[in-house]
Amino acid sequence: MAAAPPSAPLSALSATLAPAKVNLYLHITGRRDDGYHMVDSLAMFADVGDELALTVADTHGDQTHGNQPGLYIDGPYAEALKAFPVQDNLIIRAVTALSDLAGKPRDDLVIRLVKNLPLGGGIGGGSADAGAVIRLLCPLWSLDPASRDVMALAAGLGADLPVCIKSEPRVMFGIGEVLTVPPMLPDLPAVLVNPGIAQPTPIVFKTRAELAQGAYDDPVELPEEGFATPTDMAEWLVAETANGLTAATRKLTPVVSDVLARIGIEDGALLSRMSGSGSTCFGLFADQASAVAAASRIAAAQPDWWVVPTTLRGTGF
Numbered sequence: 001m002a003a004a005p006p007s008a009p010l011s012a013l014s015a016t017l018a019p020a021k022v023n024l025y026l027h028i029t030g031r032r033d034d035g036y037h038m039v040d041s042l043a044m045f046a047d048v049g050d051e052l053a054l055t056v057a058d059t060h061g062d063q064t065h066g067n068q069p070g071l072y073i074d075g076p077y078a079e080a081l082k083a084f085p086v087q088d089n090l091i092i093r094a095v096t097a098l099s100d101l102a103g104k105p106r107d108d109l110v111i112r113l114v115k116n117l118p119l120g121g122g123i124g125g126g127s128a129d130a131g132a133v134i135r136l137l138c139p140l141w142s143l144d145p146a147s148r149d150v151m152a153l154a155a156g157l158g159a160d161l162p163v164c165i166k167s168e169p170r171v172m173f174g175i176g177e178v179l180t181v182p183p184m185l186p187d188l189p190a191v192l193v194n195p196g197i198a199q200p201t202p203i204v205f206k207t208r209a210e211l212a213q214g215a216y217d218d219p220v221e222l223p224e225e226g227f228a229t230p231t232d233m234a235e236w237l238v239a240e241t242a243n244g245l246t247a248a249t250r251k252l253t254p255v256v257s258d259v260l261a262r263i264g265i266e267d268g269a270l271l272s273r274m275s276g277s278g279s280t281c282f283g284l285f286a287d288q289a290s291a292v293a294a295a296s297r298i299a300a301a302q303p304d305w306w307v308v309p310t311t312l313r314g315t316g317f
Contacts, residue, residue, distance in 0.1 A: 014140075018132035019049035019167050020117055020192065021124030021160065022275045022282055022312055025241030027217035028208065032175070036159070037205055040219045041172045042182060042241075043124075043163050044312040046192065050075070050125060051114035052091075052132040056140075069095050069109035077115040090157060094130035095137065097153050102141040118306050120198025122276030124160055131164030151177075160276075168316030171222065184226030185314035186233060189291040193263060193298060194280040194306040195255045204277040208248035217244045234270035234284045242273075249278035256281065262302065266294040280306075 023041045030038040057070075071091060073081055086092060091111060099106040111133065117125040134154065138145040145165050154161040159176035170179040220241055227233035250257050256279050263283035264272035268290035274281045285291040288311065295309040 014136045015051065015053040016132050016136055017047075017049050018052050018125075018128040018164075019045040019047065019313075020280075020310070021045055021128060021164060021167075022190070022192070023122070023243065024237060024273075024312075025220060026243045026245060026276065027220055027241070028205075028212075028244040029219055030216050031209075036175045038174065039172055039176055040217070041176070042169070042220075042222070043160075043172055044169045044185065044188065044314070045167045045316060046123075046190065046310040046312055048116065048192070048308050048310045050116050050129050050132070052129060052136065053112045054133070054136045054140075055110040055112075057108045057110055068092060069106050069111055071111050071113065073113045073115055075113070075115040077118055078113075080119050081113075081115050090126040090130040090161075091133050093157055094133055094154070094161075097157065098134060098137055098141070098143070098150070101149060101153055102137075102143055104141045118194045118196070118198070118280070120200060121194045121280040121306075122199060122201075122274065122278045123192065123280045124164055124276070127158050127161045127164045128167070130154075130157060130161055131167065134165050135167075166316065169314060182226070183222055183224055184228075186227055186230055187314045188230050188233065188312040189285045189288040190310050190312050191263065191266075191283045191285070191291050191295045191298065192275075192280055192306075192308050192310055193259050193282070195253075195259050195302075196304055196306065197253050197255065197279050199249055199253055199277055199279045201277040203252065204245050204248050207252055208245055211247055211251070217242070229286075230284060231270060231286050237271055237273075237284075243275075245277050246274050249274060253279050255279070259305070262298055263294070266297065269294065 155177035
């Protein structure tokens with residue numbers, strides 16, 4: 001299906017976009033003794049995502065949610081998210097941990113989430129939502145979102161949550177929690193496509209280990225001068241990088257191969273690649289008009305797929 005249009009502006013004390021995170025490349029460079037895999041990945045953020053709004057209620061202790069914030073979810077993927085226990089929602093876990101750190105109450109918070117991104121899609125939806133709520137709460141509770149304590153808290157909740165707090169381009173190392181600033185990057189016209197199948201990340205890593213038989217990807221050396229145009233960057237990505245989880249996800253979810261092929265045959269497509277552990281894939285284009293036209297054609301040919309044209313921001317938000 002075509003992506004839903006943006007929602008009306010949220011009325012609240014504060015509101016923000018929780019942008020989709022796209023891994024331009026993802027190399028699996030090793031494995032720690034505790035079983036976590038080491039990565040080398042470039043993350044950029046799209047101008048589409050979930051929407052999050054925060055309100056502080058007049059009184060504490062709303063009996064509808066006890067000692068936890070109220071979380072109200074709507075949007076095209078609301079029902080899928082509501083199928084999971086609310087206590088497991090990464091937004092609730094992030095608020096709980098941050099309120100404990102700040103020594104602030106959380107039962108007076110009301111959070112509204114418009115869930116526009118497909119679940120389990122490899123574009124950081126849950127982490128983007130948690131990063132957004134941390135971004136909103138830190139100034140309210142006089143915390144520095146870039147502080148060591150906040151970043152450690154985020155890393156403890158999810159390896160890709162730290163990069164989602166500021167939602168700016170970063171190179172991710174370690175298990176994803178070690179972040180460095182990349183060289184100059186252009187805005188990248190893109191199309192995001194998800195075939196409607198959630199892909200649990202642990203299963204993908206397990207399957208990769210079975211396929212790779214102990215082999216790992218080489219680390220990446222980004223050019224110090226960066227990239228001037230989307231074409232320059234796409235050519236370098238094709239020649240020098242990959243997504244080291246693609247073979248595993250293709251084995252688990254064969255339709256991902258169809259998605260990659262469908263993006264790749266579009267006029268003006270510079271690159272067709274999977275993001276994260278899938279199943280969302282993306283295509284890069286030289287200009288926005290080409291991306292919009294490609295998204296329209298793909299959505300028409302595959303009405304059950306989630307398809308959206310976007311821009312990956314070279315400077316973040």
